[in-house]
Amino acid sequence: MSDEKLEQNGLSRRSFLGTAAASSAGIAGAGLLGLAGCSNAESDKGTASGAGSAAPAAKADAHSSEGGQSIHVGPGELDQYYGFLSGGQSGEMRLIGLPSMRELMRIPVFNMDSATGWGRTNESLRILNEKNTPETNAFLKASGLRCLPNGDLHHPHLSFTDQTYDGRYAYANDKANNRVCRVDLGIMKTDKIVEIPNASGIHGLRPQRYPKTGYVFANGEHIVPVDGFGGKVDDPKTWYSVYTAIDGETMDIAWQVLVDGNLDNGDADYQGKYSFSTCYNSERGLTVQAASANEQDWVVVFDLAAIEAGIKNGDFKEVNGVKMLDGRAEANSKYTRYIPVPNSPHGCNASPDGKYIMLNGKLSPTVTVLDVSKLDDLFAGKIQPRDVVVAEPQLGLGPLHTAFDGRGNAYTTLFIDSQMAKWNIEDAIKAYAGEKIDPIKQKIDVHYQPGHNHTTMGETKEADGKWLVSLNKFSKDRFLNAGPLKPECDQLIDISGDEMKLVHDNPTFAEPHDFCLVAASKVNPGKTWDRTKHAWWWKDAADMAAKDGVELEKAAKVVREGNKVRVYMTAVAPAFSVPQFEVNQGDEVTVVVTNVETIEDLTHGFTLEGYGIAMEVGPQQTSSITFTAHRPGVHWYYCQWFCHALHMEMSGQMIVKPK
Numbered sequence: 001m002s003d004e005k006l007e008q009n010g011l012s013r014r015s016f017l018g019t020a021a022a023s024s025a026g027i028a029g030a031g032l033l034g035l036a037g038c039s040n041a042e043s044d045k046g047t048a049s050g051a052g053s054a055a056p057a058a059k060a061d062a063h064s065s066e067g068g069q070s071i072h073v074g075p076g077e078l079d080q081y082y083g084f085l086s087g088g089q090s091g092e093m094r095l096i097g098l099p100s101m102r103e104l105m106r107i108p109v110f111n112m113d114s115a116t117g118w119g120r121t122n123e124s125l126r127i128l129n130e131k132n133t134p135e136t137n138a139f140l141k142a143s144g145l146r147c148l149p150n151g152d153l154h155h156p157h158l159s160f161t162d163q164t165y166d167g168r169y170a171y172a173n174d175k176a177n178n179r180v181c182r183v184d185l186g187i188m189k190t191d192k193i194v195e196i197p198n199a200s201g202i203h204g205l206r207p208q209r210y211p212k213t214g215y216v217f218a219n220g221e222h223i224v225p226v227d228g229f230g231g232k233v234d235d236p237k238t239w240y241s242v243y244t245a246i247d248g249e250t251m252d253i254a255w256q257v258l259v260d261g262n263l264d265n266g267d268a269d270y271q272g273k274y275s276f277s278t279c280y281n282s283e284r285g286l287t288v289q290a291a292s293a294n295e296q297d298w299v300v301v302f303d304l305a306a307i308e309a310g311i312k313n314g315d316f317k318e319v320n321g322v323k324m325l326d327g328r329a330e331a332n333s334k335y336t337r338y339i340p341v342p343n344s345p346h347g348c349n350a351s352p353d354g355k356y357i358m359l360n361g362k363l364s365p366t367v368t369v370l371d372v373s374k375l376d377d378l379f380a381g382k383i384q385p386r387d388v389v390v391a392e393p394q395l396g397l398g399p400l401h402t403a404f405d406g407r408g409n410a411y412t413t414l415f416i417d418s419q420m421a422k423w424n425i426e427d428a429i430k431a432y433a434g435e436k437i438d439p440i441k442q443k444i445d446v447h448y449q450p451g452h453n454h455t456t457m458g459e460t461k462e463a464d465g466k467w468l469v470s471l472n473k474f475s476k477d478r479f480l481n482a483g484p485l486k487p488e489c490d491q492l493i494d495i496s497g498d499e500m501k502l503v504h505d506n507p508t509f510a511e512p513h514d515f516c517l518v519a520a521s522k523v524n525p526g527k528t529w530d531r532t533k534h535a536w537w538w539k540d541a542a543d544m545a546a547k548d549g550v551e552l553e554k555a556a557k558v559v560r561e562g563n564k565v566r567v568y569m570t571a572v573a574p575a576f577s578v579p580q581f582e583v584n585q586g587d588e589v590t591v592v593v594t595n596v597e598t599i600e601d602l603t604h605g606f607t608l609e610g611y612g613i614a615m616e617v618g619p620q621q622t623s624s625i626t627f628t629a630h631r632p633g634v635h636w637y638y639c640q641w642f643c644h645a646l647h648m649e650m651s652g653q654m655i656v657k658p659k
């Protein structure tokens, strides 16, 4: 690897870049070109073009993009883009501002959260559990769990109308527990979570772009025995993966398709006709060696109109309550086509002109380009699967994901080379047709091992070509040593000019896989909760209050019914309307708090000492929590969101009388 070569010369890549930054005049100097050449010679092993060695070296200016856009967002200034960042195995989604890369908010989804009470409040538990399978509910009960405590959120993507973001929702997958979530962008909270039955390892996720979302497509990554299709636990030859379409409005499952191979990443077209999923492990292997033996795997193309017709005509099996069509290769299905692609392809990305789908080769140095306009002929049987391929440029080692600038260029992450390759799509098509032309425009080093990348508005027809972010899996020496577990490194790259310019390193906690970069004007969350519009959030508490003759906005009441106690209170700085209540040990207690503040940013909270209880109560929000009063004694509750000069005094006591 290039880093080792640098180190052999007594240079770390970091110190080398630091030197380059210090002497900007010397950037194009012979020394640097020599080193860059040595790095590129490595990375071009296996590429036919060899263009990398001639590509301009990275300009290592760590603070600003010289002659480019400013990344500086001064005090009081606002960012131009929202970034919806996956939180990976943390299970959350994060809201980032661009270009500053400042973290604006964390949105709890598949995790449990200490600050907001997500995974603990009645409202969050309803959302977390309302679309569980019966098997999961039985498992939770047997395990004594109130919800699944973890998740692995990879792919956040926003809802579309007419090929661009409409600001309604963000969706994301949970690879760990086979779920798909939706975040209501009006409140930046998760409002739906659905578990996907029959499938395993829900990974790739993309919303339909046209005419609108519409479907949310989710890939099952792992092959498993599927009921109704002869699946046997002891015979992997009978295992399949399952592709799912969810209705983005109701979050019910619309249909599933049974397919071959491990589905990886997906995308939808811009026309509303087809969707795609890359696929590795055509071998059905259960070991790394077995799963990567073949030189080619495939992309599966799904014909949405044919699938809808199949559902209408009853050409499906009902499997655990879901309509499942047979899209296996061996079934010669009218719903799917399998296009061979080298080799264990990973990322799947539609270009913003709506014409092409890029399949990132991972174990092959290539990106395979499909021409969407040829798919009708493929499904009609007029052409062969590989006839849909119009380019297959060799870019470098380990292509994982591709992003676009809307000016005809594509940017592909090279995991093994630790580089970003910029290439021109039309040039790649010409080269594939035999013309002597090098599609690679530039490569720059990123630090290190990039996975996903994303451009501003780059997955919409409004791709604006301003910024590119490389989500790197390793950060090694880029930040102060944080111990054995390092942060990941998200790097901001200015792509507004002819050359990519690396301008910022941003450390992130476990582990970004994807980043949806959205013009700020597209997203307009409310400043407080809306008691009418968001009444669904506290619907159960409101129903309960109505039965108890309590008006939530004016509540100060304790209701006892047998061993059930319901405590209704308001929160107005600096006091709860119920300063003390008494229960008996063993009572089931429900506390309902309504924040009646109308002022922006005046969030209160309710933390009950010794009971593992805390919840956020935002302005105009109602939050509730139910627990059993197992611990006798005096237990203070307090507001944990600093809200007032007398915030410390915003408290009360729950007295639990011993049995």
Ligand code: K7E
Binding pocket: 154, 155, 203, 265, 346, 347, 400, 401, 450, 451, 452, 513, 514
């Ligand atoms: Cu989108 Cu990380 Cu799940 Cu590629 S995956 S890196």
Ligand code: CUA
Binding pocket: 571, 573, 574, 603, 604, 605, 639, 640, 641, 642, 643, 644, 647, 648, 650
């Ligand atoms: Cu209310 Cu602090």
